[in-house]
Amino acid sequence: MLEIVILGRGGQGAQTAGNQLARALFDEGLFVQVFATYGGARRGTPVASSLRADTRPIRLRSDITRADALLCFDESLLNEAFLRRGREGALVLVNSAREAADFTVADRRIVPLDGRAIARRNDMGKVVNSALLGGFAAALGQPALESICAVIEQTAPAKVAQNLAACREAHALVAGQLEEMA
Amino acid sequence: MNRMLNDDLQLLNGNHAVAWGVRLAGPDVAPVYPITPQTPILEKLIAFQAEGKFDCDLLTPESEHSAMAAAVAASATGARVFTATSSQGLMLMHELLHYASGARMPIVMFNVNRTPAAPWGFWPDQTDSLSQRDTGWVQLYSEHPQESLDTVVQAFRIAEACELPVMVNHDAFYVSHAVEPVSVPEAKAVRDFLPRRERSLWLDTGIGRSIGAPAGQEAWHASRREMDAAMARVEDLTREAGRLWGEATGRAYDVLEAYRMEGAQLAFVTMGSMAGTAREAVDALREAGLAAGMVRLRLFRPLPAAALRAALADIPVALVLDRNFSPGMGGIVHQELAAALYGHDGPRLYGFLAGVGGINVPVERLVALAREYRDAAPTHAPIWLE
Incomplete structure (x- = not known):
């Protein structure tokens, strides 16, 4: 089973990203479960989206405590407590302009991605979720870029072309980084 | 696949x-x-x-x-x-x-x-x-x-x-x-x-009637x-x-569901979403050689007491997982099950306050619980799960 936790601040689109990622994995033939947890949902408070994907129906109804991958929408939320929700060696994609070497985190594979810069370049303002999704899919190795793009096309409320461009740019950027590292 | x-x-x-x-x-x-x-x-x-x-x-x-x-x-x-x-x-x-x-x-x-x-x-x-x-x-x-x-x-x-x-x-x-x-x-x-x-009684402006x-x-x-x-x-x-x-x-339902209860030596009893996690715990326990099962209560009122007694008739130990709390008494499913079993042969019951307030109850916790309580001393007191 693949387990993922996405963390963002209310209004940033973490919940939407979780739903879009789940739909793309579902469209590729996997069973999925994705649920958001929040307190009194207010703009700016932390919102987490938990996602499971598997080749068989998912029965587990508990929190994800050993995720295979974490996606962090806001660098200020990248603390110990969040990192502990990932298993040892978990992929952590974080929305940040810093370099991977700037993060001193043991036993986690940190991949920074400057989602804000990509969003700006693609006329998306501060809306980073399509960029982060593209980058995250590249780092994770699934779902395929085209699966993510198909979901964005169906679900983006506006600026579909810009969302797609941001997603593709981020995907290429992260895929390129990983190739260099390999 | x-x-x-x-x-x-x-x-x-x-x-x-x-x-x-x-x-x-x-x-x-x-x-x-x-x-x-x-x-x-x-x-x-x-x-x-x-x-x-x-x-x-x-x-x-x-x-x-x-x-x-x-x-x-x-x-x-x-x-x-x-x-x-x-x-x-x-x-x-x-x-x-x-x-x-x-x-x-x-x-x-x-x-x-x-x-x-x-x-x-x-x-x-x-x-x-x-x-x-x-x-x-x-x-x-x-x-x-x-x-x-x-x-x-x-x-x-x-x-x-x-x-x-x-x-x-x-x-x-x-x-x-x-x-x-x-x-x-x-x-x-x-x-x-x-x-x-058609209802047996209803109000209609054309008929003089009150309810x-x-x-x-x-x-x-x-x-x-x-x-x-x-x-x-x-x-x-x-x-x-x-x-x-x-x-x-193609999706049939009953008042309760027995999951892997064949030859079970221990059963979880629970309601709602906890059952999904309990299924995984049952599978893990069976894999490790402990014959566990689960009874999931679907109809709570009226309580299907006879069906519960039948489902648990030959089970030595039952662990009730209550995601609720009645202060001064404990878990409500535990109380109800104890009442249903009173005067009948039935399992040794333990009542766990599991996940009260929405705290996480992972599979491993339930697996450990089964191992710990299969041979534990009887108690009627509610047991809090951290």
Whole structure:
């Protein structure tokens, strides 16, 4: 089973990203479960989206405590407590302009991605979720870029072309980084 | 092996699955007041109505108390009525819950189980509905979004057959906000499953009649004897609805579910979303050589006592997992099960307050619990799970 936790601040689109990622994995033939947890949902408070994907129906109804991958929408939320929700060696994609070497985190594979810069370049303002999704899919190795793009096309409320461009740019950027590292 | 890509599954969260069930059941009136984490049910119904797909008098009164008052009044005219709520909203309805059952209104209500304040919280916990157990409502508990859709439809059939209100419950977030593959049945299948039936009593401006007027002692007493007789039919009605639903959709249901109980030496007993995690614990324990099983209670009111006794007849140890808390007593399913087993041979019972306030209960915790308690000393005291 693949387990993922996405963390963002209310209004940033973490919940939407979780739903879009789940739909793309579902469209590729996997069973999925994705649920958001929040307190009194207010703009700016932390919102987490938990996602499971598997080749068989998912029965587990508990929190994800050993995720295979974490996606962090806001660098200020990248603390110990969040990192502990990932298993040892978990992929952590974080929305940040810093370099991977700037993060001193043991036993986690940190991949920074400057989602804000990509969003700006693609006329998306501060809306980073399509960029982060593209980058995250590249780092994770699934779902395929085209699966993510198909979901964005169906679900983006506006600026579909810009969302797609941001997603593709981020995907290429992260895929390129990983190739260099390999 | 992957899912078949040509199947009819769509991704819905638990609350939207409920809204789909309600849309297919076709209530005439739905008075609903929004409350987290129930609100997506109301939002989806409003969206269906805006699309012209849900022909229903959707009322949004100023409180849950008024919503239930409107539900009772609408139901008294013979209308098919749905409402939905959660936690504080359900508790604000309390006096009218008694009224609805006493007046024999077959209202269907969906409740999303959420912690009662104080302190304020939004977490999965069944204390809200379980504390309404004596109000005369039938209570069903669902484990996952598909079951929530299926059960809300079945609830109308059960309610209208016995003329008692039915409350269906699922857990906040783990079910209400969990987006999962759900199969939405054909409208015709639901129409055939849910024929309109004439009520035994209804209000009509053309007929001089009243419902719920002051009654003498004898009449009041008789009303409770009649409710008792109606409640006594619910178990069979629930089984019948579950069987017919199985014939229509391929998904059959019963009043309780036994999971891997063959030759079990230990059983978990639980309700709602906890059952999903307990299944994984049962599989892990069996894999490791301990014959574990699970009994999931689906119908809580009326309590299917004989079925529970039969399911647990040859089981040495039962661990009850209660995601609820009755202060001064413990877990409510534990109390109910102990009462059902009293005077009968049955397992040694342990009552765990598991996940109260929505804290996480992982598979490993349940596996450890089974190992720790299979040979433990008996105790009636509730045991808190950290």
